[in-house]
Amino acid sequence: MPEIWFPNLGIEIAHLDRVxxxxxxxxxxxxxIFIGLAVVLGVLMAMKEAKRTGQSPDMYVDFIIYALIFAIIGARLYYVIFSWDFYSAHPEKIFALREGxxxxxxxxIGGVLTAIVYCKRKGVNFWLLADTIAPCLAFGQMLGRWGNFFNREAFGGFTNGLLAMRLQVSQVRTSDISAEVMQHIVNYGGVDYIQVHPTFLYESLWNLCLFLLLIKFRPKKKFDGQVLGLYFLGYALGRVWIEGLRTDQLMFGPFAVSQLLSGGLIICAAVFLIRKxxxxxxxxxxxS
Structure with missing residues (x-):
């Protein structure tokens, strides 16, 4: 039986190992591997753009070392804070990064704060650095989402649309499966499958389009910071929609944290771009 199946596209993947x-x-x-590849390719793209705009390409190698450390810390803190019910009961799991x-x-957030401090200490134009890196972020997020595909995670609720994806129930974390999805379990050849929105794919495609848009726009920008503003606006718009489809959101009361943050980011980015x-x-x- 296939481990992953796109029934409406006629695509069956017999075996896909996480390792x-x-x-x-x-x-x-x-x-x-996908995260590492995204970082390497992102740095190479940033160095190329730095050379085009008269910046020091080597500065981006130096910056990424700090940015990676604090981005990982920020990503983990964010997850732990909004999953505190679990981690308060299992504090030994807080540093278990290999478990996801x-x-x-x-x-x-961690990366932006690192960039602000780095630019202040080095006397570098923050907005120019941010515009250089923004398309690389979109590219990295596009590539990184395929790691979710291998992990069988970051999927949505039930759908029978063109891109509907079936996953073997035995290979998915039970906590990620909503009650609605459980009501539509498909049994094929004695194997139970859930049929869901492949939200990892939606976000990957959205970020690919955003990356291409930013790359096309970057040489035509009117002011430093414009590319960063467009990145935040574009990414948040996609995330508001996609997060509403997912079943594994971090929640704050009845609200998905990422949707709330995305909504605020859309407003802030739009105001920044208009005022600037x-x-x-x-x-x-x-x-004149």
Whole structure:
């Protein structure tokens, strides 16, 4: 029986292992490989853009070392804080990173704070650095979501749409399966499957489009910080929609935390872009 199945596309994947290979008895997971590949390719793209814009390419190698450390800390803190009911009862699990539990918004917050401190200490233009990195973030998120595919996670509720994905119930965390999804279990050849929205795929495709848009727009930007603003606006718009489909959200009361944060981010990014755009326009008019 296939382990992963897209019935309406006629695609069946017989076997998909979470572990890519083993080194000295330690498993190396596909999730980690995708994240590592995203970081390397993102740095290379940032270095190329830095060279084009007269910045120091080596600075981005230096910056990413700090950014990675604090992005991981931020991603873990975010996840633990909004899953405190579990971690307060199992404090020994807080540092068990190999068991999963990193939230992308926490990583972004950690990375942005690191960039602010780094730029202040190095005397670097924060907005220029941010515009250089923003498309790389979209690219990295596009690639990183495929780690969720290998892990059989970050999926949504039941659907019978074109991209509907079936997963073997035995290979999915029970806590990720909603009651609605359980009502639509499909038995095929004696194996139980859930049929869900592949939200990892939706977000990956959304981030790919965002990446291409930012790359196309970046040389035409009117002011430093515009690319970053567009990244936050575009990413948050997609996340508001996609997060509403997922069944494994971090919750704050009756609300999905990522949807609340995305909504606030949309407003902040839009206000920033409008105000900054008006300021630049007024500045040019006064100089002419």
């Amino acid at each position: 890519a290979f083993t080194v000295f008895g330690r498993n190396v997971y596909w999730y980690g 539990g990193l939230a992308i918004y926490g990583g972004i 755009g008006k300021q630049e326009k007024a500045k040019k008019e006064s100089e």
